[in-house]
Amino acid sequence: MYSRTYKTLVSIPPLLWVGVFLLLPYALMFAHSFWAVHEGVLVHQWNLHNYATLFSKPVYVEVLLRTMRIAASVTLCSLLLGYPLAYYLSFHAGARKELLYQLVIVPLWVSYLVRGYAWKTILGSEGVLNGFLQYLHVTHEPVAFLLYSPFAVVLMLTHIYTPFVFLPIYAALEHIPRPLVEASHDLGAGAAQTFLRVILPLSIPGLLAGATFAFVLSLGDFLAPLLVGGASGTMIANVVQSLFGAALDWPLGAAISVCILLVIISLLFLTERLEKRWSFK
């Protein structure tokens, strides 16, 4: 139905643009990771030195492992908050469903930075929470461990990603044909059994999509650690950022980025497979 010219005209500009402004930059990052720096100048000399440094220095491996731990905690916490919320909205909210759904969406539109900043003012040693605890006479001295810790990073990122995890789970729950749930009840299954044998398996694709999103974006976050993480909350993206900034070793920074990218892409590949296996068609 569409002419050859039409198809060419709509395909060429986005292909060219994406080729030049996305594919080429990503390829450049890949290339940089095999180059070197001599006395502060980039040398286009192909080698594997950056990757060797990366895996031989325990600092990098340690930060990478910590980052994985933080990202996994964020994913778990977001699921623990997001899943029951989605379940409640989908099965128990009744007429308030639509309104409550909008209420979950609204904070998504509120600036990431603004929310991070709000946590900083809540958790600080002069902050709102400490003021509150002292007001209630629970504590008499400010509790200092709240801010500038991995805990604060997990808290802030969980706050950011809970709505993102909620969305696909809610969509999956809404797509479950209700007669299936009723059939389960009619056939004598209790609420817990119905949940475990019918609802949970059918919501796995949504759960996987949400979890992947939270994990992947937490893995590459460098702003939360800068805002609320302190030295003990440093993550791998902070290392990359400082290599591109003060430390000025772009090739090593690029090599770490490529590693993050590979972790992410293999994860996406894996969850896509799993989602297909669990999807109900």
Added chain:
Amino acid sequence: MVLQMSGATSTRRAPLLTIYAALVFIFIYLPVVVLILYSFNRDGVGGFPPRHFTLDWYRQLFADTSIWDAVENSLIVAAGSVALALILGLLAALALDRANFPGKALFRRLVLLPLILPGIITGLSLLMFAVFAGAQLSLFTVFLGHGTALISVATTELFAGLQKMDRTQEEASLDLGATPWQTFWCITLPNLKLSLIASGLLIFTLSMDEIAVTFFLIGRDNTLPLEIWGRLRRGITPEINAVSTLIFAVSVGLIVIWYRVRTRGLGAEAQELLERP
């Protein structure tokens, strides 16, 4: 597909679950409430309870020229990004929907990549590209970065719109002698109106708020998030609460507009269905 649950099951009480859901809502809204509350607190950020109401921080904010310069920069970048991302996203969606070309699967994945990848990876790649191409970092590089990264949003939304669209209208238009160009302007675009508005608003807000990509592409002029970021590093003042409260208000305003547009659109569709003989 919409299958109603019988009354007996939908009203089943689950008090524990309800309390848990309420707690999650409190967790989601706590920072926003604290932020707004303390923007009116004379004694600054922190401490409990907030005691003296004041509008001083807003007064200070309105007199602060560097914040307003940053707002202006952000608006320019966001408006440009909306235009760039919508045009290229529309073409990309049309290409994915209607054309076949080698590497189509790869192209689809590549376009969506900035949406899935952490901002630092896209930001750094674009930084390397800018240096490689010998470009000076400025608001223009920020605009190119935002526009390119947000093609992903426009493509997803518009592709979904195209998939839902009734092809027979376009067919009829072409059969009745309209040129492909006329068909595009008179049939395809109006059918995509809602998707265009929705993705436009989303791109606008995302660009206004973007920080990870901007961080690496910014020149001398700051966007609003980077201006705030710079101040956060120097220490926190309720002026930031005030500007954040305003950002929140504007975001909520945009959401309301978007729902108005959407429900009006749906209303028109429903009307049409009713009037159909």
